[in-house]
Amino acid sequence: MLDLRELRVPVVGAPMAGGPTTPALAAAVTEAGGLGFLAAGYRGGDALAADLEAARALTSGPLGVNLFLVAPFEADPAAVDAYRRAIEPEATRLGAALGEPRWDDDDWERKLEVVLDTRPEVVSFTFGCPSADALRRLADRNVLTAVTVTTVAEARSAVARGAASLAVQGPEAGGHRGTWDLEAEPDGTPLLELLAAVVAAVPVPVVAGGGIADAAAVAGVLDTGAVAAQVGTAYLLAGEAGTRPVHRAALRDPSTAETGVTRAYTGRWARGLVNRFMTEHRDAPPGYPQLHHLTAPLRAAAAAAGDAQVAHLWAGTGHASVREGSAAEITAALTP
Numbered sequence: 001m002l003d004l005r006e007l008r009v010p011v012v013g014a015p016m017a018g019g020p021t022t023p024a025l026a027a028a029v030t031e032a033g034g035l036g037f038l039a040a041g042y043r044g045g046d047a048l049a050a051d052l053e054a055a056r057a058l059t060s061g062p063l064g065v066n067l068f069l070v071a072p073f074e075a076d077p078a079a080v081d082a083y084r085r086a087i088e089p090e091a092t093r094l095g096a097a098l099g100e101p102r103w104d105d106d107d108w109e110r111k112l113e114v115v116l117d118t119r120p121e122v123v124s125f126t127f128g129c130p131s132a133d134a135l136r137r138l139a140d141r142n143v144l145t146a147v148t149v150t151t152v153a154e155a156r157s158a159v160a161r162g163a164a165s166l167a168v169q170g171p172e173a174g175g176h177r178g179t180w181d182l183e184a185e186p187d188g189t190p191l192l193e194l195l196a197a198v199v200a201a202v203p204v205p206v207v208a209g210g211g212i213a214d215a216a217a218v219a220g221v222l223d224t225g226a227v228a229a230q231v232g233t234a235y236l237l238a239g240e241a242g243t244r245p246v247h248r249a250a251l252r253d254p255s256t257a258e259t260g261v262t263r264a265y266t267g268r269w270a271r272g273l274v275n276r277f278m279t280e281h282r283d284a285p286p287g288y289p290q291l292h293h294l295t296a297p298l299r300a301a302a303a304a305a306g307d308a309q310v311a312h313l314w315a316g317t318g319h320a321s322v323r324e325g326s327a328a329e330i331t332a333a334l335t336p
């Protein structure tokens, strides 16, 4: 089984579903000495298997796969309907029809089968913790499991269930907060403080991420007890990344000075560059993935139109330090 302490470079290229992660990006991070991750979220099982094959063709080093674990959630129909009416004018303006606010499990069983069959070196989970049985089946196949946690209580519970390692995610992180309880107000404890508390509470290796954008910040989490840093935003402008043009342009624009957290796009808290849509829809109700499906066509139309005031622009608090370059150059700049 992979020992994360043996990575040549203590950097995990965070899985970034929805476009930024490509097989080429994951493989390039691994080739640079770190651990590249494929993002299985929103992908079907066959697409995931094809991604793995494509990445395997580019590297013989270790690869991770990240799966969403979507808990059943009944969104309040009246609240979702009110929200639909609030955002409808945006959709009309962009010539898009809003989607169906349905629940689904992101094809969990099929993707679990794919990773059990293909055995990537690491499989991580976000939004929840799989059953002890699923964790054991992966471990039996020599796959290192990693569960994303945002509190000490989640960390203890993941380890009690059999997680072999943890990905501690601080509130600085770009993209969705991995908090297991969709309705809970996300914990605001800064990464280093949260990491120190988790390391003291559990005996397994811990990777830490959120707002890490340079080698000094990577060294900071290693000094606090992490075995590696998980870095997402810093790779968004990598040549190998599939980051959309509207997202790349916003990251390069010095006037987009701030990030904030919002539920407006998907019904689950996520951090991104602040824009008009986030500001105008602060009261979006909880409901993941219902709101994700509702807004998907609107977000696609906004991205296609290059409308950065409506498109979602996930980014962590370190966004101002992102640099252009190959994943190898970015990884080298992150190496303490």
Ligand SMILES: Cc1cc2nc3c(=O)[nH]c(=O)nc-3n(C[C@H](O)[C@H](O)[C@H](O)COP(=O)(O)O)c2cc1C
Pocket (backbone or CB within 6 Å): 014, 015, 016, 017, 018, 020, 039, 040, 041, 066, 125, 126, 148, 169, 172, 173, 174, 175, 176, 178, 209, 210, 211, 212, 230, 231, 232, 233, 234, 314, 315, 316, 317, 318
């Ligand atoms: C665009 C984007 C997409 C993300 N998608 C995922 C994902 O699919 N699965 C996951 O576990 N984390 C995802 N994350 C969160 C990362 O795993 C990680 O926690 C975060 O990138 C670390 O903070 P940073 O972005 O400041 O480096 C995403 C982050 C970003 C920026």
